[in-house]
């Protein structure tokens with residue numbers, strides 16, 4: 001199939017589906033300037049993932065100080081949603097894709113206008129205390145780092161603060177991942193965009209939907225679930241998803 005036929009076929013599936021779940025990974029945010037982990041310019045080509053374990057973070061104040069300094073310089077806080085995020089929010093507004101499950105921690109789906117986003121790996125927009133679970137806006141913690149506190153302590157209990165994200169070695173939040181699984185069980189079409197689909201249990205979400213109905217994969221490189229995809233689109237998410245939203249909108253307009 002050519003690109004145009006593919007986009008029209010997938011748009012028809014979106015319109016036909018009872019419930020479409022959009023699943024995204026780091027690839028959808030590379031066009032916003034945030035590097036992914038496993039793509040050609042991924043973070044894992046530059047740093048050792050072992051440094052990012054929760055055990056190291058808790059045990060070593062130097063790692064915490066390094067992490068806070070890195071957060072101050074992080075491209076995540078200044079990044080803007082790109083055309084891919086906007087297209088996904090458009091699908092929701094068109095009434096055909098009510099739910100986004102994302103592995104991303106950057107908050108860009110919400111910034112683009114998606115209103116129901118399940119963040120299975122948490123968010124950098126908040127801090128959390130590892131001792132008492134107090135939370136607050138990340139900007140409050142970053143402000144203290146800028147003010148000279150290299151490793152700011154919890155304002156409530158003095159405990160260790162971290163971004164409210166799931167680090168290596170840390171369990172997912174049960175209620176969040178359970179809701180994502182429940183949504184997968186209700187959906188018959190999954191559009192998986194910008195993910196290598198290799199991080200479990202998150203990657204079970206598109207697999208479950210694919211087993212019940214159809215899985216569409218939009219990714220620049222092969223993924224672990226290509227074998228079960230109803231359609232594989234090797235394209236930039238920021239180019240393909242707007243074309244898909246246009247095609248869906250055109251189909252819906254024909255119907256009325």
Ligand code: NAD
Nearest residue numbers: 025026027036037038039103104105106195196220236237
């Ligand atoms: P990944 O790095 O394993 O895979 C990203 C995939 O996207 C790669 O296969 C790459 O080829 C593809 N890709 C990159 N840019 C693309 C584009 N513009 N269009 C189409 N495809 C593109 O990412 P993952 O599957 O999300 O797993 C990585 C883990 O890292 C996740 O758990 C996530 O929590 C975390 N992470 C998040 C961010 C973020 O929030 N933006 C960034 C880096 C890592």
Ligand code: ZN
Nearest residue numbers: 129132154157
């Ligand atoms: Zn605390």
